[in-house]
Amino acid sequence: MGKLTVLALRVVLAVLLVGSVLVQTVMVPLLAADLEGLNADFAHLRAPLLVIIVLGVVAVQVVLVCVWRLVTMVRRGTVFSHAAFRYVDVVTGAIVAAALLVFALGVVLAPGDPVAPGVVLLLGGVVVAVLGVALIVLVLRTLLAQAVARDVEASRMRAELDEVI
Secondary structure (H helix, E strand, O other), rough: HHHHHHHHHHHHHHHHHHHHHHHHHHHHHHHHHHOOOOOOOHHHHHHHHHHHHHHHHHHHHHHHHHHHHHHHHHHHHHOOHHHHHHHHHHHHHHHHHHHHHHHHHHHHHHHOOOOHHHHHHHHHHHHHHHHHHHHHHHHHHHHHHHHHHHHHHHHHHHHHHHOOO
């Protein structure tokens, strides 16, 4: 991966991370203030909504930090090692956690009439889409495992060749 590509990706990751911190520190408190004026029938939704939003932002931040670490490993040429699996596994876990949070949001919004039933159905579709992303990351993890195995095999063969020479 070229230096310019790494720099561009790091700029995007940094902007997203700063934006997510701003959401946590500015937007969530503003949303909490807006939710104070909820109809009394829906006042019980305030705390679960805020918790789901904060945890969702944390899941995104975890993914951003892990991708940053993986990009660093790519730049150093160490991504084809067993250390990379830790970050890929954390990314997969964070994506699954995000899917569970979207599902929890649907469960919180389903009873009563706080939103139209179609919104809950759309949230179900989002859960499936997010789980699909987790599956894609899992496939990419398998490809990484194959690449690491090939790299280990190539290193072993180089060592054997060096012994012969």
